Amino acid sequence: MTITWVPIIFVDVAGAFLMIVFSILSIRHAWRLIRKDPENLVWTYLLWLAVGLAGFAISRSAGHILKQVLFVSGYDPVWEHIRPVSGSLNTMLLIVVAAVTLFFNRAWHIYQGVFAERKALQGTQSELMRLNETLENRVQERTAALLIHEKRMAQTDRLASIGQLSSGIAHELNNPLGVIQGYTQLLLRGEEPASQKHQDLQVILKHARNCKTIVDDLLNFARHSKPEKTEINIHDVIDDVLIFIKHRGKMEKIRIETRFDENVVPMSMDDKKIKQVLINLLMNARHAVGEDGAIVISTAYEPEVRQIKVSVADNGYGIDAKNLVRIFDPFFTTKSTGEGTGLGLAVSYGIIKNHGGEIQVSSKPGKGAVFTVILPVNPAKDTLMAS
Amino acid sequence: MISKDKLKLIVTACFITLLATSSPAIATQPHGDPEGVVIHQFSHVFFIFSMGILIYWLRNRELDRQPGWREIKYSAFFLILWSAVAFVAHLLDEQLAWVITSRVDSFTMLVETTRGGPVLAWFYYIAKLDHLLCVPGLFFLYRGLARLSDFEEKKVEGGGA
Numbered sequence: 001m002t003i004t005w006v007p008i009i010f011v012d013v014a015g016a017f018l019m020i021v022f023s024i025l026s027i028r029h030a031w032r033l034i035r036k037d038p039e040n041l042v043w044t045y046l047l048w049l050a051v052g053l054a055g056f057a058i059s060r061s062a063g064h065i066l067k068q069v070l071f072v073s074g075y076d077p078v079w080e081h082i083r084p085v086s087g088s089l090n091t092m093l094l095i096v097v098a099a100v101t102l103f104f105n106r107a108w109h110i111y112q113g114v115f116a117e118r119k120a121l122q123g124t125q126s127e128l129m130r131l132n133e134t135l136e137n138r139v140q141e142r143t144a145a146l147l148i149h150e151k152r153m154a155q156t157d158r159l160a161s162i163g164q165l166s167s168g169i170a171h172e173l174n175n176p177l178g179v180i181q182g183y184t185q186l187l188l189r190g191e192e193p194a195s196q197k198h199q200d201l202q203v204i205l206k207h208a209r210n211c212k213t214i215v216d217d218l219l220n221f222a223r224h225s226k227p228e229k230t231e232i233n234i235h236d237v238i239d240d241v242l243i244f245i246k247h248r249g250k251m252e253k254i255r256i257e258t259r260f261d262e263n264v265v266p267m268s269m270d271d272k273k274i275k276q277v278l279i280n281l282l283m284n285a286r287h288a289v290g291e292d293g294a295i296v297i298s299t300a301y302e303p304e305v306r307q308i309k310v311s312v313a314d315n316g317y318g319i320d321a322k323n324l325v326r327i328f329d330p331f332f333t334t335k336s337t338g339e340g341t342g343l344g345l346a347v348s349y350g351i352i353k354n355h356g357g358e359i360q361v362s363s364k365p366g367k368g369a370v371f372t373v374i375l376p377v378n379p380a381k382d383t384l385m386a387s
Numbered sequence: 388m389i390s391k392d393k394l395k396l397i398v399t400a401c402f403i404t405l406l407a408t409s410s411p412a413i414a415t416q417p418h419g420d421p422e423g424v425v426i427h428q429f430s431h432v433f434f435i436f437s438m439g440i441l442i443y444w445l446r447n448r449e450l451d452r453q454p455g456w457r458e459i460k461y462s463a464f465f466l467i468l469w470s471a472v473a474f475v476a477h478l479l480d481e482q483l484a485w486v487i488t489s490r491v492d493s494f495t496m497l498v499e500t501t502r503g504g505p506v507l508a509w510f511y512y513i514a515k516l517d518h519l520l521c522v523p524g525l526f527f528l529y530r531g532l533a534r535l536s537d538f539e540e541k542k543v544e545g546g547g548a
Contacts, residue, residue, distance in 0.1 A: 001508050005496050008515050015518025022525035029532035036539045046459075046532060057525060072493055087427060094430040101437035105444055 009068050016061030023054035039114065045100075045107035052097035059089045151325065159328055159349060163221055166330055170218040177215060180208045217343045220273075221330055221350035227270030234308060234375075235260050237271055238297055241278040245286070253291050259298035264308055267377050273351045274375075277359075280344040281312040281371050287335065288316025288369060306377045307357075313370040319363040327361055424481045431474040438463040438470070455538060458531030465524035469517055476514040479507070486511045 030047040037043060063086035070079045184205045191198040238258065245251060285295045293315050300309045319327060319334075326332045328349040333342035352359045356376050363369035389397075441463045442451075450456035479486040485507060487499045498508040 001505055002491060002495060002497050003512060005490075005494050008496075008512075009494075011516045011518045015522045018522045019518070019525050022522070022529045026525065026529045026532050029529065029536045032536040033532065033539060036536070036543055046535075050528065050532065053525065053528065071490070074493070076490070084423065087423060091423075091427045091430045094427075094434050098430065098434040098437035101434075101441050104441055108444070108448070 005071075009072065012064050012068055016064045019057040019061050020054075023050065023057040026050040027054050041107045041111040041114070042104075045103055048100045048103070049097070052093065052100045056090065056093035056097055059086070059093050062086075063090065155325060155328065159346075162330055162346075163350065166218040166221060170215045173211070174215050174219075177208055177212050181205065181212065184208060214341065214343065217341075217347050218330065221343065221346040227273055227351075227354055229268045229270055231266050232269050232271045232274070233266050234264060234269075234274075234299060234310060237269075237274055238278060238299070238310070241275050241282065242297075244275075245279065245282050251286065254286060254289060255294040257294065257296045259296060261298075261300045263303070264299050264301045265377060267308060267375065269355060269375065270351075273354075277348040277351050277373065278310070278312070280348045281373075284344065284371075285312055285314035285316065285369075288318070289314045290316065301377075308375050308377060310373045310375070311370055312373075313368060315368040318365040318367055319361070319369050320365055324361060324363060328359070421482075424477060428474060428477055428482070431470045431477070434470045435467050435474075438467045442467075455531050455535035458527045458534060462524050462527035462531060465520055465527060469520035469524055472514050472517050472520060476511065476517065479511055479514075 027047070027050045030043065030050040033040070033043040034047055063082070066082065066086075067079050070076060184201050188198060188201045188205070191201060238260075242256060242258070246256075282295065282297075289295060296311075296313045298311045298313070300311075301307075302309065323332075323334060328345050329342075330346040331342040332346075335342075349359055352373055352375070358374040360372045360374070361369060362372075442460055445451045445456055445460045445463075451460045480488065485500055485502045487501070488511075489497045489499075491497050498512060500507045500511075503510075
């Protein structure tokens with residue numbers, strides 16, 4: 001059949017140009033991939049494939065364009081000389097592309113191995129960094145906890161020594177004071193109530209009783225008085241204390257808030273002594289907040305360790321760091337002379353210790369203070385025996 | 388038993404005899420005309436095989452589900468079609484000589500067939516338009532690589548591994 005060449009010539013020439021264009025664009029994008037990740041062998045493989053196909057496309061297209069130009073211009077015999085070279089080159093490049101193509105599997109496997117190793121290395125590195133960070137944090141936490149523990153131990157030791165000293169002095173003073181009180185009362189019986197002597201003896205008796213109170217407080221601090229335990233609900237004790245405190249006046253402008261944990265269980269305690277502790281803490285808080293402030297009393301039950309925490313927090317002037325370590329020392333007070341004996345917190349400390357508990361304080365000057373009483377729900381017998 | 392020295396002497400004598408008595412050797416094999424088209428046809432078959440294997444690997448690893456690799460699979464498919472068509476065209480005109488073409492003038496050609504009649508002539512004519520297959524093949528390769536590089540670029544910008 002006789003047919004026109006035109007479609008073949010057109011498709012040949014246009015196709016040849018397009019092949020060159022697309023193959024060069026392919027090399028460009030394969031090169032972009034290599035630049036993103038030069039260690040990726042799969043990208044290297046794709047670059048080789050693109051270069052191989054580009055070489056074939058250019059060789060073949062150049063041959064086709066030249067052939068059509070020579071045919072159209074009537075120089076067919078010239079093409080017969082060029083044809084073997086162009087054809088051989090095309091064959092060679094086609095084999096090269098085919099051979100390169102077969103390397104995909106190898107390239108893929110090698111890269112997957114490298115990728116897996118790299119990922120494992122990154123994972124190990126992140127894990128090491130995390131462990132290092134955790135370790136640093138744990139060391140810091142432990143160091144801080146150790147420091148706090150050491151401070152508490154030192155304070156406990158110091159208070160124990162003071163307690164022993166106080167106990168000795170209190171015992172020595174207790175008997176003479178008893179004798180003074182006894183003889184004063186005897187002498188009072190023989191005197192007329194309106195007489196000057198009777199009034200003088202009353203003054204002696206009053207001051208002897210004051211001394212006796214201080215001696216009793218010291219003995220409480222030294223944990224010599226055994227608690228008389230009954231089953232109590234700490235919330236009831238707090239409520240009683242709050243009623244008592246409110247009746248003592250100057251509490252109208254102070255906001256007192258209670259945050260009770262409903263899970264708190266009854267506990268075996270000396271309610272009079274616990275009340276004494278709470279009164280001491282609340283009176284101190286009242287003193288710290290002045291006439292207009294806020295006091296929060298909260299309770300929390302920790303079933304895991306079977307203990308109840310009672311916190312008394314105020315927004316008063318707080319306690320200086322230098323005073324925090326001495327806050328439970330007997331006769332230590334920041335109040336003005338005549339406002340306090342400095343025995344309230346020392347006595348509270350002794351009472352709580354006597355119940356097998358702890359009393360802690362935290363404060364920032366100007367931001368108030370928090371006193372936390374930790375009481376065991378069932379204090380161990382050995383603790384009671386030791387105290 | 389033959390001693391080692393005697394054995395060495397015999398081997399040496401045989402070697403010298405072979406060298407002395409051999410006729411002029413034709414060491415290089417001639418490569419005649421049909422060999423060119425045969426090796427070219429082999430290259431097409433090898434190319435089809437390689438591209439077929441590539442498609443198999445891409446499917447096997449489910450890479451053809453990912454953008455970029457999917458276009459590379461299409462590229463391999465079109466290049467297989469092109470190579471097969473080119474192979475048949477070479478077979479018809481250069482090897483079997485079932486189709487003979489000659490130029491009538493600058494824009495007209497005569498297509499004659501020894502077998503198959505006009506259907507084969509038309510098939511051959513269409514097969515000569517093989518750029519309609521290899522150009523899409525290279526276009527898909529370019530699109531595939533472009534999508535892969537775009538994807539990698541986004542991954543790097545997004546801080547991905």
